[in-house]
Amino acid sequence: MLESSLAAALAEARVPAMARLGLSIGTAMGDFDVGESPPLSPHLLTLSLAERFGLSGPLSTSSVTCASALYALERAEIELALGRADAMALAGSDRLGPFNRAGFEALGVLGTRGLVLGEAGGAAVLERVAGARARGAPIRALLLGRSLRADNLHLTAVEEGGRAMEVAIRAALDEAALGIGDVARIVWTAHANPAYGRMYEQVLGRLFGEPGPPRSTWEDRFGHVMAASGVVALVHAAWLFARGERGPVLSLVVGFGGQNGALVLAPDGAA
Numbered sequence: 001m002l003e004s005s006l007a008a009a010l011a012e013a014r015v016p017a018m019a020r021l022g023l024s025i026g027t028a029m030g031d032f033d034v035g036e037s038p039p040l041s042p043h044l045l046t047l048s049l050a051e052r053f054g055l056s057g058p059l060s061t062s063s064v065t066c067a068s069a070l071y072a073l074e075r076a077e078i079e080l081a082l083g084r085a086d087a088m089a090l091a092g093s094d095r096l097g098p099f100n101r102a103g104f105e106a107l108g109v110l111g112t113r114g115l116v117l118g119e120a121g122g123a124a125v126l127e128r129v130a131g132a133r134a135r136g137a138p139i140r141a142l143l144l145g146r147s148l149r150a151d152n153l154h155l156t157a158v159e160e161g162g163r164a165m166e167v168a169i170r171a172a173l174d175e176a177a178l179g180i181g182d183v184a185r186i187v188w189t190a191h192a193n194p195a196y197g198r199m200y201e202q203v204l205g206r207l208f209g210e211p212g213p214p215r216s217t218w219e220d221r222f223g224h225v226m227a228a229s230g231v232v233a234l235v236h237a238a239w240l241f242a243r244g245e246r247g248p249v250l251s252l253v254v255g256f257g258g259q260n261g262a263l264v265l266a267p268d269g270a271a
Contacts, residue, residue, distance in 0.1 A: 184247025
């Protein structure tokens with residue numbers, strides 16, 4: 001699942017074979033489920049893919065619930081900023097196995113009126129704009145800003161007032177040098193979970209008023225894809241831009257443990 005996504009992303013990015021290309025993966029369970037044999041650590045997924053594709057740059061694995069891919073994105077940005085890589089492959093994946101299902105079922109959040117789980121593997125290549133343009137690689141989206149904040153409330157419960165998410169949104173917009181009024185669309189994850197739905201309504205109502213920018217999610221078709229959510233957020237934004245979305249997209253990702261993430265993305269030419 002993840003291998004084919006990564007192969008497609010690397011092929012489209014046209015990264016030279018001699019480039020220092022690293023890999024940063026966000027995953028809760030790696031490519032296995034508890035009870036399978038042999039058990040593998042999540043980082044072995046990163047190591048095996050790096051070997052498979054001959055990646056010689058920095059390698060890292062982030063396992064931080066459903067926000068894992070956002071932490072992997074942050075790590076990829078750090079490697080680029082420090083000059084340790086020319087480009088970073090970014091990936092997110094989770095398997096929908098018995099262990100994951102049992103955990104969500106125990107919390108009572110699944111069902112026809114609650115969260116529907118999905119399984120996905122997504123990949124993208126993150127690099128500086130100048131490098132991509134110099135070799136004529138397609139730029140599907142610009143990452144203008146991002147922020148992660150934890151509310152430290154509970155292992156699985158969400159702070160329904162959304163204070164940490166509000167801080168994340170404001171920080172991501174500040175990094176992008178944009179204001180509340182510049183956001184053209186809001187995309188969110190875990191909205192089908194009633195608790196997260198109430199949190200989103202609180203924070204978005206305070207920040208954007210009503211009706212605010214259009215809101216949408218990919219989860220009504222694919223389900224909540226857990227640790228892959230952060231990468232799917234990037235892919236979904238690129239899909240929106242390819243279909244005519246002109247303004248910046250604010251993408252919101254949440255995870256257990258009070259993880260709140262915000263990304264600001266725009267089509268090429270917007271910055």
